[in-house]
Amino acid sequence: MSKLLKSMAQIRWCMITILVLICCDIAVGRSEDGHHERKIGLVEDGLTLPTDGCLRVGGGGEGSSFKVVLFADLHFGENAWTDWGPKQDVKSVKVMSTILDVEKPDFVVYLGDVITANNLPIHNASFYWDQAISPTRARNIPWASLFGNHDDAPFEWPIDWFSSSGIPQILCPSGNYRGGDKCSFKGTTRLELMKNEIRRNSLSYTGFGPTNLWPSVSNYVLTLVSPKSDHKVPLMFMYFLDSGGGSYPEVISAIQSEWFYNKSQELNPESSVPEIVFWHIPSKAYEKVAKKAAHTRKQCVGSLFEERVAAQEAEMGMMKLLKERPTVKAVFVGHNHGLDWCCPYKKMWLCYARHTGYGGYGSWDRGARILEISDDPFSLKSWIRMENGTLHGEVDLLT
Structure with missing residues (x-):
């Protein structure tokens, strides 16, 4: 009898093991576009995966909504060897903390230039990336990030380091860095930054695929699902592009x-x-809109129109595709610190975020763009929330 029980126990254990292996084989991993699959407690290639690729609108009754905060152009790590640089980072944390506490969002998007990579005298720039996402992580809010032009630029030696006073003492951050090389000028690639973010943060919904798009990395899509019925009804698709x-x-x-x-x-x-799209550097369509609205601005909404659009180097078909898709409601970018407008373009809106960080150029007041997606009936609204708590630039992105 004992042998039979032992044999049955062994069979049962084998069956459990096989089921676990099957589930892992089916479930673990990101699809090639970086879309998350819900796998609690499972790890792939050292990356702890978030619980799924769907963001859910809370509630389920009339007026259910999902709020997103966009943090743009933080530039953490700028002039890290001086007193000024770290102080700016502290002020940037304060901006984000204030806005998160006032708005209480369901999700945060880091819209590029999270760090100033060409001014980081350390081997692993994730040290500063972690600082930038810390206010969101501390409040247990999920987020996604994408890349800007500063996030993986090479180190640029400051000319004042070669003055008569010589090269100054570099202030390197403390912490555990594998290989012992915690202070160098090697830089950190896009892929390294993304893998480090995902590996260390279960709340990150950031993606780094597909590989055939590299060196472009942050290309992925997230699905916002309706609270109605079985919670699998898509309410909106959110595309992220590098x-x-x-x-x-x-x-x-x-x-x-x-x-x-x-x-x-x-x-x-x-x-x-409906679909919305996020990337960092504005397309050339932003230039066209800005020129058209330069004198009247009657259809544009915002408070900052204080510099020219610094657009991408070329247009390679993306805007043509967006214009042809009736479901694309808005595109959101950062990059220009002196712009925070939303302007209509064809059947969509082209919008800037608001310069959030104290790093980077410009002395404009800091803030963040807020998006609110509502269900039953569907609506998409946006506004700017400032560091001092004031609100402006409200716009209905479906009109």
Whole structure:
């Protein structure tokens, strides 16, 4: 009898093991576009995966909504060897903390130039990337990030280091860095930054695929689902694209445009679900809109119109695709610190975020763009929340 029980126990254990292996084989991992699959407690290639690729609108009754905060152009790590640089980072943390506490968002998007990579005298720039996302992480809010032109630029030696006073003592951050090389000028690639973010943060919904789009890295899509019915009804698709800069040209490539076309056809073949798009460097369509609105601005909403649009180097088909998709409601970018407007373009809106960080150029007041997506009935609204708590630039992005 004991042998029989032992044999049955062994069989049961084997069956459990097989089921676990099957589930892991089916479930673990990111699809090639970086879309998250919900795998609690499972790890792939050292990366702890978030619980799924869907963001859910809370509630389920009338007026359910999902709020997103956009943090743009933080530039953490700028002039890290001086007293000024770290002080700016502290002030940037304060801006984000204030806005998060006032708005209480469901999700945060880091819209590029999270760090100033060409001014980081350390081997692993993730040290500063971690600082930048810390206010969001501390409040247990999920987030996603994408790259700007400063995020993986090479180190640039400051000319004042070669003055008569000689090269000053470099203040290197403390912490555990594998290999013992915690202070160098090697830089950190886009892929390294993304893998470090995902590996260390279960709340990160950031993606780093597909590999055929590299050196462009932050290309992925997230799905916002409705609280109605079985919680699987898509309410909106959110696309994230790497607009280049730094180690390669400032451009959304033709292959990225093709990826967007194929993915949008796969996910939204009937063009029945609204879509929004995020990247860092504005397309040339932003230049056209700005020139047209330069004198009247009657249709544009915002308070900052204080510099020219610094657009991508070339247009390789992305805007043509967006214009042809009736479901694309808005595009959101950063990059220009003196702009925070939303202007209508064809059947969509082209919007800037608001300069959030104290790093980077310009002395404009800091803030963040807020998005609110509501269900039943569907609506998409936006406004700017300032560091001092004031609100302005409210716009209905469906009009």
